[in-house]
Amino acid sequence: MKKTMLFAAMAAVAMTSCNQNEMEGPEMQGGSQLAEIKIGQTVEGLLTKAAINKGDVVEATIIASPGAAPSDWTTFVPVTENTFGSASDAWNAATFANVAVGSFEAGTNMAVGLNPTLYAKSTEATDLTGATLTGVAPKGTVAQGKVTFPAIDGQQDVMIAQTTAQNKVTFNQGVGSIDPFQLNFEHKTAQLRFRFASLNTTGNGAWVGANIKVKSVTVKKAYLPTAVRLGTPTSEVIWTNTPQSVLLDNFTIAEVLETYNSAGDNKPDFITVDKQALVKPGVGVEVDVVLTVDGKDKSYTAIKPMKDGSALTTVEGMYHNISLTVKQPIVPTGSPEIVATATVTDWGEGDEGEAELK
Incomplete structure (x- = not known):
């Protein structure tokens, strides 16, 4: 590390x-x-x-x-x-x-x-x-x-x-x-970073040309540091006794792109929002997301990013890139799906997670 x-x-x-x-x-x-x-x-x-x-x-x-x-x-x-x-x-x-x-x-x-x-x-x-x-x-x-x-x-x-x-x-x-x-x-914490892309695989999604922005990300069931207990030879972090919610909002970087394969990797073009969460490592990740589409809120709840088919678990001293892909509905009344995946990058770099919003 x-x-x-x-x-x-x-x-x-x-x-x-x-x-x-x-x-x-x-x-x-x-x-x-x-x-x-x-x-x-x-x-x-x-x-x-x-x-x-x-x-x-x-x-x-x-x-x-x-x-x-x-x-x-x-x-x-x-x-x-x-x-x-x-x-x-x-x-x-x-x-x-x-x-x-x-x-x-x-x-x-x-x-x-x-x-x-x-x-x-x-x-x-x-x-x-x-x-x-x-x-x-x-x-x-x-x-x-x-x-x-x-x-x-x-x-x-x-x-x-x-x-x-x-x-x-x-x-x-x-x-x-x-x-x-x-x-x-x-x-001593794990860092969670969130990035977003909008995927329109059919070419006729209801949000084509829409202004899609990330309004908020809420990290749920997280344990947060409150203090360090001094010790000889080892000092340790004291965490909250009960799980907390961490609200990230008012982003400077928030506009989700609709472009694809700009890097030649056959993947959506992601943007990373400019706020992160620092939480207790070794705990699973669950998030709520609110997007605005042409000024109207779209909410997604209880998203659990996955890593290689299993739930992402955070690691001390690592930052985890959580990729949230918005899959556009065919009609405006449809419920778009969020697909979430995760990678971990050494801050150390930890596993990445991913999920789809659909």
């Missing part, structure tokens, strides 16, 4: 791209026992058209645990603000932030900005403290051993970077530094 890679480097050099009061915290002097955490990033999923696209601003929760990660994360007390006065202050868990929002622009080489700045702490005599890092995207609220997301809407591209091994601070001429961390962010 392709992964989102974040590289966390701890150094004593301050970021020059942001205001010290906003991002950096107190300046560290020579002989400091603190090493500032710095993060760079790449987003490999952009190469496979992940839910996060090039240019998007990504915000993740970054957690720095002094020393080893807690065996019981319910005992972890989040601190989201640095309130110590200077580098000469004695270490106090209540005055040094251990949770920050890491922000970066996907598809660029820009460093990740941490707000607030996170520090690793040690003593020159022992070099025993250091830190571990854990990452969860999108950003959320850390409490009671969980990172809870602000929205439950089927639009959250949930990724987890499992807790790293402990890195220790070392000193050179009294200035602390720490070996780089590597956080491997993995997608």
Whole structure:
């Protein structure tokens, strides 16, 4: 599976791209026992058209645990603000932030900005403290051993970077530094993409020349991510207890084509609507679709995309192309059929599904 890679480097050099009061915290002097955490990033999923696209601003929760990660994360007390006065202050868990929002622009080489700045702490005599890092995207609220997301809407591209091994601070001429961390962010949802075509095999369908648009797609019986339960060594997604419906509508790309074989593949020409659903993997897919034909709604319910004759089952970290083919009726009063098939593309790419609307 392709992964989102974040590289966390701890150094004593301050970021020059942001205001010290906003991002950096107190300046560290020579002989400091603190090493500032710095993060760079790449987003490999952009190469496979992940839910996060090039240019998007990504915000993740970054957690720095002094020393080893807690065996019981319910005992972890989040601190989201640095309130110590200077580098000469004695270490106090209540005055040094251990949770920050890491922000970066996907598809660029820009460093990740941490707000607030996170520090690793040690003593020159022992070099025993250091830190571990854990990452969860999108950003959320850390409490009671969980990172809870602000929205439950089927639009959250949930990724987890499992807790790293402990890195220790070392000193050179009294200035602390720490070996780089590597956080491997993995997608934890399955992504559903929907594409549509209009098929008029007889040449005299009732909708020839009609304006056909996708009004809405509703993903039914889906389980959605609500939070991540922090754990050592493994953190896990918490899903809704009961199945939910995810409504996708107000598409920018919505007009269904009537053309065929433009690519020379003897297949209808599909358009892909510009919204996706991100759901719990390992669960079957069922959707309702509403089309408008010359301004009049046509509804299709309980469509179950198929893959090689069997119901499509979603896979973690994969996006599934669900192809919905509208088979035009012969007369305007006829009920058009939707034929649904599915393929899976690595975001990872998963199985595709398909169905006919007829």
